[in-house]
Amino acid sequence: MKSNTVIGFLGSTLDAAKFGPTRWNKWRPTVSICMQEDLRVDRFVLIHGSFHKRLANFVAQDIREVSPETEILLQVMDFEDAWDFEEVYGKLLDFARGFPFDPDSHDYLVHITTGTHVGQICLFLLTEARYLPGKLLQTQPQKGAPQPIGTWNVIDLDLSRYDSIATRFAEAKAESTSVLKSGIETRNAAFNHMIDEIEQVAVRSRSPILLMGPTGAGKSQLARKVYDLKRLRHQVSGPYVEVNCATLKGDSAMSALFGHKKGAFTGAVQDRPGLLKSADKGLLFLDEIGELGLDEQAMILRAVEEGRFLPVGSDNEVKSSFQLIAGTNRNLMEEVAAGNFREDLFARLNLWTFTLPGLADRREDIEPNLDYELERFAEREGARVTFNKEARERYVSFAESPSASWQGNFRDLAASVTRMATLCPGGRIDRDVVESEVSRLKRLWSGENRYDDQLEELLGPEQLSAIDPFDLVQLEFVIRACQRSRSISEAGRGLFNVSREQRKSTNDADRLRKYLAKFGLTWSSINNVA
Structure with a gap:
């Protein structure tokens, strides 16, 4: 004894x-x-x-x-x-x-x-x-x-010895992971395990989190849900601030991130607090952080480590206490090796790194996400839409099959559901609507869109027939890139990623806009065509 x-x-x-x-x-x-x-x-x-x-x-x-x-x-x-x-x-x-x-x-x-x-x-x-x-x-x-x-x-x-407490802790944890998954009953084991880890990190740590993964994998939505969870736990009192770093270039990047003093440069007619200050006591999500210049990266590092930074044109430092979540679709280790990303900032971000898989790697989660997108459509449009049994089985069978590449990931799925819900007769998606959508998705992903009805609708049959096949292939690629992107700037950066590194000043959006204008097209006209 x-x-x-x-x-x-x-x-x-x-x-x-x-x-x-x-x-x-x-x-x-x-x-x-x-x-x-x-x-x-x-x-x-x-x-x-x-x-x-x-x-x-x-x-x-x-x-x-x-x-x-x-x-x-x-x-x-x-x-x-x-x-x-x-x-x-x-x-x-x-x-x-x-x-x-x-x-x-x-x-x-x-x-x-x-x-x-x-x-x-x-x-x-x-x-x-x-x-x-x-x-x-x-x-x-x-x-x-x-x-x-x-x-x-x-x-x-040892709380596991107390059944009622253990049950409540399990319920609280399930509630937290449900928040991170937007209430979607996901089935992919690897994804669910990753969400469990993110839940623990979110409630126990204020260190930066790095979310990696392809465009459309849900990095922005997950960052917002981490904020919602921390707010639910009373761990943040400030706002959620999100910025796509790819839209920030040159002096405007410094000003947008760190703020500026009145008169700091031409056009600075009043003081500007900047996004880092706006996120004080809250959460800052820097999407596509790999697009920031090295100078901005250095100031971000100091702001994260010391909670202080210097606004443009100011002699006095500003304090801001925020949690940082960074997102990127780039391989930052390769960017560090190429000299495009600071090694010290990557080391600071790499404490908690999570890679979100694309939709094609989570095919078992397509069906629960299908229901989620239908709910979003109902909330957005005020009209509830459902599948009939045969139509749902046909769509899910195609969506989970290897022939569905889901190049745009969850954005493709959201757009697909929106199209079917909009075009269905009487609020009921039938087999004909699904077959039409399946054909549309196949054309979108196939790269063989010369006779695509979408191109014909954009250009008209006469102009379409007047374009050389060589130019048509390029135009089709550009249109697909535009439809997968959230903005013309994002599309331009992707299309001119290599050549832009060789120029001192870039305006990818303007370059893309001029290219589309040669065919009488605009950004809005492309993205208004289903």
Whole structure:
């Protein structure tokens, strides 16, 4: 049988009593522990300050009277300020690290009834963290007539032993992961495991998070859901601020991110706080962070590490406390090797890195996401649309098959559902609507769109027939890139990714706009055609 060791503070008030026989009529927590018939105390480590040495010796003598078999170890621990959490925790931690614990031979009970509230909290934290390898011991006086023994109970911090608590924790965790998944009952095991890890990181850490993955994989939506979860847990009080770094270039990037002072440059007619300041006490999502210049990257690093940065044209630093989530569809390790991304910033971001898979790698999640997109359509348009059974089976069968490439990932799925919901007769998607949409998706992904009705609708049959096949292939590729992108700037960066590195100044959006104009096309005309 293991021996029992109790560790606790001397209670300078509760353990004190007159030195006469009347003291045995009073409940004194430290003494009462050793008076329990159903608790054997083999050793008592009694922590006290030098000022209370006389009381400690007095209490120790009374313990010897009621429990002669108990070994008493008086442990002197002085605090300059017993209410200074840092000092109390630090000295108790030093004590715990230096104490010769032997859990194989001893059971340890940490008494948390005596001592200051700060001391009790520190004992709890050290026990929870297993620096004190025991269970918590709580004592209290017995109700009714005064008597010295009182009652005791042990608090086991292994929460898995408490069914109701374990159930509530499981429910809370399920609620948190549901928030991150927008309530979608996803089935992909690897994705669900990743979401479980993100949930733990989101609620336990303020360190930066890096979300990698292809365009349309859901990085922006997940970042917003992390914010919603942290707000639900009262871990952020500020706003959610999102910016696509690919839209920020040159001096405007510095100004947009870090703000500027009035008169800092031509056009700076008033002070601007900047996005980092706007995200104070909240969450900042920098999507496509790999598009930032090296100077902006350096300032982002300092802002993350020190919470300070210098607005453009200002001599005074600004403070902002925010959590950073960064998103990218680039391989940042390759970008670091190529000199396009700072190694120190990547190292800071790479603490928590999660790669979101594309939709083609999560085909079992297509059906639950199908229902989610139908719900989004209903909320957005105020009209509920459903599939008939045959149509749903046909669409899901195609969507989960290898012939569905889902190049635009969840954006392709969202657009597909929107088209079917808009074109279906009477709010019911039938087999004909699905067959038409399947054909449309196949053409979209095939790269063989010379006779695509979408091109004919955009250009007209006469202009379409007048374009050389060589030019037509290029135009088809450009149109597909536009339809997969959120903005003309994003499409331009993707199309001119190589040549843009060879020019000092770039305006990819204007270059793409001029190319489309040669065929009488505009960004809006392309994206308004289903």
